[in-house]
Amino acid sequence: MNSVEHAIQIVRDSVKSFSGTEVISLKNAIGRTLSKGVASPLNLPSFRQSAMDGYALNLHDSDSYEVIGEVKAGDPIDITLKPGQASRIFTGARVPNSANSIVIQEKVSREGDQLKLEAEPKTGDFIRNIGEQIAKGSIPLDKGHTINPSSLGLLKSLGIQEVEVVKNMKAAIIVTGNELVESGQTLKEGQIYESNSAVIEAALKSKGIQEINKITVRDNLEDTISKLRTALDENNLVLLSGGISVGEYDFVGQALKALEVEELFYKVLQKPGKPLFFGKRGGTYVFALPGNPASTLTCFYVYVNLLIDLFKSAEHPGLLRVKFPIAQDYENKFGRALFLKARVNNNSVEILDHQASSTMISFAKANALVYIPAEVTEVLAGDLVETIILPYGS
Numbered sequence: 092m093n094s095v096e097h098a099i100q101i102v103r104d105s106v107k108s109f110s111g112t113e114v115i116s117l118k119n120a121i122g123r124t125l126s127k128g129v130a131s132p133l134n135l136p137s138f139r140q141s142a143m144d145g146y147a148l149n150l151h152d153s154d155s156y157e158v159i160g161e162v163k164a165g166d167p168i169d170i171t172l173k174p175g176q177a178s179r180i181f182t183g184a185r186v187p188n189s190a191n192s193i194v195i196q197e198k199v200s201r202e203g204d205q206l207k208l209e210a211e212p213k214t215g216d217f218i219r220n221i222g223e224q225i226a227k228g229s230i231p232l233d234k235g236h237t238i239n240p241s242s243l244g245l246l247k248s249l250g251i252q253e254v255e256v257v258k259n260m261k262a263a264i265i266v267t268g269n270e271l272v273e274s275g276q277t278l279k280e281g282q283i284y285e286s287n288s289a290v291i292e293a294a295l296k297s298k299g300i301q302e303i304n305k306i307t308v309r310d311n312l313e314d315t316i317s318k319l320r321t322a323l324d325e326n327n328l329v330l331l332s333g334g335i336s337v338g339e340y341d342f343v344g345q346a347l348k349a350l351e352v353e354e355l356f357y358k359v360l361q362k363p364g365k366p367l368f369f370g371k372r373g374g375t376y377v378f379a380l381p382g383n384p385a386s387t388l389t390c391f392y393v394y395v396n397l398l399i400d401l402f403k404s405a406e407h408p409g410l411l412r413v414k415f416p417i418a419q420d421y422e423n424k425f426g427r428a429l430f431l432k433a434r435v436n437n438n439s440v441e442i443l444d445h446q447a448s449s450t451m452i453s454f455a456k457a458n459a460l461v462y463i464p465a466e467v468t469e470v471l472a473g474d475l476v477e478t479i480i481l482p483y484g485s
């Protein structure tokens with residue numbers, strides 16, 4: 092059976108990054124990856140700004156100043172200060188051209204127009220200079236950067252409204268399983284509420300994928316083949332949920348064969364997610380994700396997430412992996428690599444209860460997955476373990 096490392100390498104080797112680009116509105120850009128660096132159209136700040144509430148000074152040799160005016164944030168005025176004169180000023184306000192220092196209001200006493208300093212301000216104190224954060228024409232964000240809330244804020248502060256990004260994948264989610272029922276309906280004996288498609292859809296959206304087709308198939312070969320065929324023709328990423336194991340009603344494997352999807356790997360020595368399938372047909376990538384909910388999401392984070400990043404040439408493909416000391420002893424009795432739902436707390440990582448592939452309870456509380464290689468049978472408290480940081484962990 093494939094090792095985790097081999098399977099990841101196959102994903103890496105199979106992906107051709109996509110060269111198509113498009114210009115999109117910044118408000119739709121979360122999760123999208125820049126196809127070229129963004130040049131700043133202005134200096135940030137574009138005028139000298141006060142970093143504090145206090146007084147703008149034209150420095151001289153005494154600690155006494157005369158206050159001759161006031162500048163609030165947003166005021167366009169420029170007060171001319173002679174040496175020894177000051178202006179009341181507030182955080183974010185334009186510093187008068189003639190001022191060369193700001194003193195904070197906690198360090199002065201004021202009587203009428205007379206100001207007495209209780210500090211020795213130096214030239215440049217609390218003044219944010221023009222272009223100090225970002226110089227006009229410089230490239231604050233490079234090609235390959237994936238837009239997140241903070242980079243969205245940065246681009247907004249530069250007045251940028253559109254960005255050029257790599258075209259993203261168009262995805263289909265195919266859900267198999269006769270036992271599955273949409274929420275809102277009454278469950279009959281033997282039925283469960285369908286949840287994987289919502290999980291996969293949310294995870295895809297957070298990767299900036301907006302075109303997502305959700306398809307449901309019955310557990311029969313004809314329906315699976317016909318809907319899979321259409322999905323393969325119309326998308327470049329097809330994610331199937333369930334039906335990939337060895338049961339008599341698991342038709343996904345047969346349908347993939349019938350439609351000549353090239354198998355790149357099937358089955359990985361891992362828990363959860365052993366029956367994971369990865370293949371390709373033309374320019375379409377296909378994952379058959381094992382149906383157990385925690386298996387589906389683990390496989391998404393470890394493999395699908397990586398593929399999407401590689402496809403759009405993201406600067407840092409895949410989730411961040413770091414080493415943490417493990418908080419407790421942990422035995423690997425399975426002879427498979429483990430991805431364990433875990434929480435990083437301060438300086439260690441704790442494995443959570445409820446690791447079964449069928450439950451999301453620990454996943455919901457996790458902020459990381461601990462990776463234990465297949466050949467490691469036991470880790471002891473304090474050992475460093477590879478820890479994959481989850482995007483939604485909080």
Ligand SMILES: Nc1nc2c(c(=O)[nH]1)N[C@H]1C(S)=C(S)[C@@H](COP(=O)(O)OP(=O)(O)OC[C@H]3O[C@@H](n4cnc5c(N)ncnc54)[C@H](O)[C@@H]3O)O[C@H]1N2
Binds near residue numbers: 284286365382384
């Ligand atoms: N004899 C064997 N049986 C199984 C093996 C095996 O090696 N030999 N492998 C087990 C492993 S490991 C896994 S993982 C599962 C994966 O099987 P499938 O991908 O075929 O998934 P299903 O059988 O369709 O479903 C498994 C489980 O998950 C529930 N499920 C499925 N889809 C959804 C959904 N969309 N929303 C919520 N829950 C879902 C389903 O009801 C089942 O309980 O196979 C083992 N069996």
Ligand code: MOO
Binds near residue numbers: 366386448449
């Ligand atoms: O590998 Mo399966 O995903 O354990 O349940």
